Amino acid sequence: MNFLEKKLKREIEARKLAESILEEKSxxxxxxxKELExxxxELNTLLSLKKNELQESENERFKYFENFATGIGLVLNGNFFKANSTLLNLFGYSEEEMMDLKIEDITHPDDLQKSLRKIKDHMEGNIDHYIIxxxxxxxxxxxFWAKSYVSTIKNTKGEKKYSLIFIENIHEQKIAQKKTQLLIKELQEINEKLENFAHVISHDLKAPLTGINTILNWMEDPDxxxxxxxxxxxxxxxxxxxMYNMIDHIIEYSKVTQESENQDIININVLLDETLQFLNIPLHISIQKSTNFPTIKANSIKIQQIFNNLLTNAIKHIEKPTGIITIHWSETPLLYVFKIRDNGIGIEEKHYSKIFNLFNSLSPQKKSSGIGLNIVQKIVNQYKGTITVNSEIGQFTEFTFTLAKKMVHY
Incomplete structure (x- = not known):
């Protein structure tokens, strides 16, 4: 009995010890x-704060992205997947439409090849960024003209995620640059012409003065x-x-070089009749002209100068007993075409290009200044036309000049 009691007592004590340990562990x-809770x-609160901070940061970045003054796009494999409002407004597309476009779809054909070469190098990883x-x-x-800045965006492993592209509209700058280049070129041409003009005038005015001085020296001889x-x-x-004739033509030439002028409604039939009335036409020369000439809008004085100079030139170079001058016209969709032909002495082909040069005259006549055809060419050029000559020695000379319809449209 004592053995059973002792055994039970030990079991009770062991249970109590176990319960004590369990209670303590519990x-x-x-x-x-409680500590973990x-x-x-605290962790949830911290995560929530960080999430809010990240969201605010993301919102700030998006706001910056969306409202940036330069067009910004994100491109993956050549396609846009994100574009800010500035970029959308620049191209005139909605966001959905923009997402369907590749860079080559919005690139001007003349710039496509150089653009594709850059894109290829960038996609193959040969370059991380470029400007074009x-x-x-x-x-x-x-x-429109634009300057594009393209960069590669990488992940933490250094792998390419997508391309970031900034598109800056520089169209107005390009226009201003082009205008500046044209202005510089025009000024250079004007300066060159002025230098040539001054040189030729100096030479041609000195010639008669030298002649006068020489004659005066001769006249001093008492014998x-x-x-x-x-x-x-x-x-x-x-x-x-x-000299008087030269000075008159120089004044006439200087007037032609002035671009500012009055525009008149000109009936070419009437203008030709008026021009012919004031020409000294010898009795052996007859004028034959077309009818129904067009009505144009231009400076009447300049158009009359064209016909006056060409007709005067034709009259001066007819030495045959029977002279004939014809005046005809035709038209193309873009041009009015006028032809003045005479049966005079003709012009050698080697002189075709020279006769339009300033103070270059093939005529030995003293009243020929060599300015008339240059004046005609200048006026025709102002109306975006051309003037050419065709001739056969001893048979005929024909001047053909055109006027662009867009410049003289009535």
């Missing part, structure tokens, strides 16, 4: 659970006969007349 676990709560100036095409098919003196006097009058 209290410890409970305490740990508190820690978990090119023309883009809008939805309405108009184009001159009256007949020789009269001959020298007539030579001097010829030189003076040539």
């Amino acid at each position: 209290a410890e676990i409970y305490s740990k659970n 508190h820690l978990n709560k 100036e090119k023309r883009y095409i809008r939805k309405n098919q108009s184009y 001159l006969s009256q007949e020789t003196h009269k001959e020298y006097h007539n030579l001097m009058k010829d030189r003076v007349e040539k």
Whole structure:
């Protein structure tokens, strides 16, 4: 009996010890659970704060992305997957439409090849970034110049995620640059013409003055006969007349170079009749002209100068007993075409290009200044036309000039 009691007593004591240990462990676990709950709560609070901070940061980045003054796009495998409002407004597409486009779809054909070479190098990883100036095409098919900055965005492993592209509209700058280049070129041309003009005028005005001075020296000879003196006097009058004629033509030339002018409604039939009335046409020369000439809008004085110079030139170079001058016209969709033909002495082909040069005259006549055809060419050029000559020695000379309809449309 004592053995059973002792055994039971030991079991009770062992159970009590186990219960004590269990109670102690339970209290410890409970305490740990409370600590974990508190820690978990703190972690959740911290995570929530960080999430809010990240969201705010993301919102700030999106706001910056969306409202940036330059067009920004994100591109993957050549396709846009994100674009800010500035970029969408620049191209005129909605966001959905933009997402269906590749870079080549919005690149001007003339700039496509150089753009594709850059894109290829960038996609193959040969370059991380590049800058290119090119023309883009809008939805309405108009184009604009832009400077594009393209960079690679990588993940933490250094792998490419997508491309970031900034598109800056520089169209106005390009227009200003082009205008500046044209202005510089125009100024250079004007300066060159002025230098040439001054040189030629100096040379051509000095020639008659030198001649006059020479004749005056001859006339100082006390042994001159009256007949020789009269001959020298007539030579001097010829030189003076040539100078007057030269000065008149120079004034006429300077007026033609002025772009600012009045625009008149011109009936070419009436203008030709008026021009012919004031020409000294010898009796052996007849004028034959077309009818129903067009009515144009241009400066009447300049158009009259064209016909006056060409007709005067034709009259001066007819030496045959029967002279014929014809004036005809035709038209193309873009041009009015006028032809003035005479059966005069003709012009050698080697002189075709020279006759339009300033102060270049093939005529030995003293009243020929070599300015008339240059004036005609200048006026025709102002109306976006051309003037050419075709001739056969001893048979005919035909001048053909055109006027662009867009410049003289009535």
